[in-house]
Amino acid sequence: MGADVVKTVFLVLTLFCTVAPVIQAEEVFLDEQFTSLERWEPFYFPKIEIHSSYSAITLDGLPCLSVTSSNSASAILFKERFNVYSFPNIAWRWKVSNVFQKGDSSRKDGDDYPVRLYVMFEYDPERASFGKKLKYEIANLFYGKYPPHSSLNYIWANKKQSAPFIPNPYSSLAMMIPVDSGQEQVGVWVEHRADIVRDYRAAFGEDPPSIASIAVMGDADNTGESAQAYIDYIRIYKEQEKESQLDIDGKQKKI
Numbered sequence: 698m699g700a701d702v703v704k705t706v707f708l709v710l711t712l713f714c715t716v717a718p719v720i721q722a723e724e725v726f727l728d729e730q731f732t733s734l735e736r737w738e739p740f741y742f743p744k745i746e747i748h749s750s751y752s753a754i755t756l757d758g759l760p761c762l763s764v765t766s767s768n769s770a771s772a773i774l775f776k777e778r779f780n781v782y783s784f785p786n787i788a789w790r791w792k793v794s795n796v797f798q799k800g801d802s803s804r805k806d807g808d809d810y811p812v813r814l815y816v817m818f819e820y821d822p823e824r825a826s827f828g829k830k831l832k833y834e835i836a837n838l839f840y841g842k843y844p845p846h847s848s849l850n851y852i853w854a855n856k857k858q859s860a861p862f863i864p865n866p867y868s869s870l871a872m873m874i875p876v877d878s879g880q881e882q883v884g885v886w887v888e889h890r891a892d893i894v895r896d897y898r899a900a901f902g903e904d905p906p907s908i909a910s911i912a913v914m915g916d917a918d919n920t921g922e923s924a925q926a927y928i929d930y931i932r933i934y935k936e937q938e939k940e941s942q943l944d945i946d947g948k949q950k951k952i
Contacts, residue, residue, distance in 0.1 A: 701862045706853070708725075711908045720780070724934060724935045724936070725784075725879060725933070726779040726783075726784040726933040726935075727775070727777075727779070727784075727911075727931060727932060727933040727934075728930070728932050728934075729930060729931045729932070730759075730760050730930050731753045731760050731761050731762040731929075731930070732753060732760045733753050733775065734751065734752070734753050734762075735775065736776055736778065737751075737773040737774065737775055737913075738773065738774050738776055739751070739771065739772075739773055739774075740771060740772040740773065740774050740820045741771050741913070742770055742771065744772050745771070745918055745935060747756075747762060747767070747768055747770075748763060748769055748770070748771035749766040749767075749769045749770060749772075749914070749915035749916070749917070749947065750763075750764075750765045750915075750920055751763065751764055751770045751913070751915070752768075752773055753766075753772045756812070756927055757886075757899045757904070758871070759805060759929060759931045761888075761930075762818040762913065762927065762928040763925070763926075763927055764811075764812055764913065764915040764926040764927065765884075765915065765924075765926075766811060766915035766916060766917035766923060766924050766925075766926075766930065767917060767922075767923040767924075768917055768918060768921045768922070768923070769890045769915070769918055770809075770914070770915075770916045770917065770918035771808065771914070771915070771919055772815075772912045772913060772914040773912065773913050773914075774911075775910050775911045775912065776794075777910065777912070778819070778826065778908050778909065778910045779792065779894065779908070779909060779933060780908060780909075781816075781818075781893050781894055781897075781905055781906075781907060781908075781909050782894065782907055783810070783935065784894050784933050784934055784935050785885040785892055785895075785935075786890065786891070786892055786893070786933065786934050786936070787890070787891050787893055787911075787916070787932070787933050788888070788889065788890045788891075788927060788930075788931075788932045788934070788936070789889055789891050789929070789930060789931045789945055790886055790887065790888045790889070790926060790928070790930055791812055791853070791886070791887060791889075791926060791928045791929065791933070792882075792883075792884060792885055792886045792925075792926070792927050793811040793812055793853055793878070793883055793884075793923075793925070794858070794883065794884065794885055794926070795924050796811060796853065796854075796855040796856075796879065796880055796883065796922055796924070797805070797809050797811070797917065797920045797922045797924065798855075798920075798922065799856045799862075799919075799920040799921075800854070800855025800856065800865065800943070801855070801856070802852075802854055802855070802856070802858065802863045802875070803863070803866060804862065804866055805866045805867060805919070806920075807919060807920050808866050808867065808886050808919055808931055809855075809916045809918065809919045809920045809922070810852045810854065810903055810914075810916050810919075810926035811853055811915065811925075811926045812842055812853050812914070812915060812924075812926035812928070813834075813850055813851070813852050813853075813884070813913070813914040813915075813916060814850070814851040814852075814857070814911065814913055814928075814937060815849070815850050815911060815912040815913070815914065816848060816849045816850075816851075816852075816893055816904070816910075816911055817847075817848040817909055817911070817912065817935065818846045818847050818848060818897075818906040818909045819846060819906055819909065820910070823917075824864040826829050831863050839846060845870075846862075846870070846906045847868070847870045847871065847897075847901060847905070847906075848871045848872075849871075849872055849874060849896055849897060849925065850865065850871055850872065850874065851873075851874050851876050851889070851891065852872045852873050852874065852875055852876070852877075853875075853876070853877040853913035853926070854873075854875035854877065854878035854951060855877070855878070855880070856878060856879060857878050858878045859876040860875075861873060861874065861875075861899070862900045863875060864903070872900035873902075874891075874896060874900070876889050876943060879901070886929065889934075893905070893909070902906070902927045911933070912928070913928065913931075
């Protein structure tokens with residue numbers, strides 16, 4: 698992809714141009730086990746002709762999402778939005794076949810990852826400064842929708858990272874969090890839990906907008922390399938659970 702195209706901004710803008718309800722639940726917003734992709738929709742970037750592929754499969758006896766990237770880039774978007782203050786916690790389990798030799802988080806031509814999990818935030822005019830409101834109102838006149846505010850991007854980085862947050866080389870609106878990096882755990886299921894609100898405050902130095910949604914991306918168009926990734930589940934929920942477990946097909950998975 699050329700430097701004139703910002704992946705993250707275009708992805709988030711497209712997501713919020715699609716009207717979707719804000720879903721509330723008593724304790725859990727999302728408990729996605731990937732038995733199907735009915736609640737997801739594909740997203741394709743302009744000028745990128747080769748798309749990553751996504752499918753619901755069974756692996757190790759469990760349903761999961763398969764993400765295949767080969768000199769390609771595209772994403773799948775979750776169709777519903779949620780309030781991050783009501784449901785601040787996200788948990789998931791993933792694994793990758795390999796990392797990219799040419800991958801480099803600091804460079805546009807190295808901004809590829811075998812798997813990325815986006816949390817994307819909607820612009821909130823009630824919390825914006827006068828200058829930002831003016832900027833967004835002008836954009837709204839052109840696009841018929843407010844541009845996105847910002848995003849967190851949990852990544853499997855290609856190289857070991859010392860910084861907890863990495864500004865995306867394409868956009869200051871996106872902060873990347875390398876929850877895994879390098880080859881040490883390639884081929885192994887790795888589980889993660891994160892506090893979305895806490896991570897946002899640490900990354901951006903302010904409270905996040907309240908409304909968000911998520912996307913998954915397999916991204917290999919800059920490096921031209923290939924990778925296979927899998928996501929076992931994604932869970933977005935209200936409270937941290939000390940010993941919560943899900944029983945899926947007879948197997949226990951701690952989150």
